[in-house]
Amino acid sequence: GIQVEQSPPDLILQEGANSTLRCNFSDSVNNLQWFHQNPWGQLINLFYIPSGTKQNGRLSATTVATERYSLLYISSSQTTDSGVYFCAVGGEGGNEKLTFGTGTRLTIIP
Amino acid sequence: SAVISQKPSRDICQRGTSLTIQCQVDSQVTMMFWYRQQPGQSLTLIATANQGSEATYESGFVIDKFPISRPNLTFSTLTVSNMSPEDSSIYLCSVRGFSNYEQYFGPGTRLTVT
Numbered sequence: 001g002i003q004v005e006q007s008p009p010d011l012i013l014q015e016g017a018n019s020t021l022r023c024n025f026s027d028s029v030n031n032l033q034w035f036h037q038n039p040w041g042q043l044i045n046l047f048y049i050p051s052g053t054k055q056n057g058r059l060s061a062t063t064v065a066t067e068r069y070s071l072l073y074i075s076s077s078q079t080t081d082s083g084v085y086f087c088a089v090g091g092e093g094g095n096e097k098l099t100f101g102t103g104t105r106l107t108i109i110p
Numbered sequence: 111s112a113v114i115s116q117k118p119s120r121d122i123c124q125r126g127t128s129l130t131i132q133c134q135v136d137s138q139v140t141m142m143f144w145y146r147q148q149p150g151q152s153l154t155l156i157a158t159a160n161q162g163s164e165a166t167y168e169s170g171f172v173i174d175k176f177p178i179s180r181p182n183l184t185f186s187t188l189t190v191s192n193m194s195p196e197d198s199s200i201y202l203c204s205v206r207g208f209s210n211y212e213q214y215f216g217p218g219t220r221l222t223v224t
Contacts, residue, residue, distance in 0.1 A: 012119070031211055033211075033212065033213060035215075039218070041200060041217070041218050042215070042217055042218070043202070043215035045111070045212050045213065045214055048210065048211055048212045086153065087153065088153075088213075090211075096141050096206065097143075097155055097158065097168075098143075098155070098213060099155075100152045100153040100154075101152065101153055103152050106184075
């Protein structure tokens with residue numbers, strides 16, 4: 001099956017810093033989503049982005065499908081950004097299933 | 111986005127018993143999924159819950175251990191049967207709506223098996 005690797009595995013930043021999280025996947029995809037899991041365990045959908053670039057406030061994401069990677073940018077980090085960020089991908093042919101990446105644990109220090 | 115609720119939110123169970131987790135959505139959805147998240151790990155898909163027919167299980171998961179029902183387009187249950195401590199995990203219900211490919215997650219059920 002498709003492999004999804006995220007880097008870095010852990011990231012500790014001061015409040016106000018910017019960060020870039022990376023997601024590499026091993027095969028062609030037609031579905032890519034970024035999620036944030038807060039410290040209480042709730043998963044929030046941040047972006048549906050199989051290709052191109054999207055922005056939502058301080059967050060933006062870019063997927064380069066031909067090179068099999070996606071990037072999540074967080075600017076001016078706040079303590080509420082802490083948690084685990086997951087990339088999840090779905091394969092070709094209308095495959096509805098998502099395969100989740102290994103995750104990046106982000107800790108924002110006040 | 112859909113509003114998803116799960117019951118129970120957490121439970122502590124004895125080995126050998128079974129627990130049924132409910133997932134209720136506030137609107138009709140096309141796809142419903144069940145995931146497991148073991149402590150400190152990523153999410154693993156258990157199965158796709160199909161309305162009116164048997165669920166589609168992923169490799170490593172079987173119906174006898176994780177029976178699933180989906181009687182309509184807004185409700186599904188997952189049962190964890192004959193539990194062992196290795197079943198201690200967060201179990202998450204996820205849905206995909208009719209109008210887009212985005213997936214949304216319920217708050218999860220934290221299960222501890224002693």
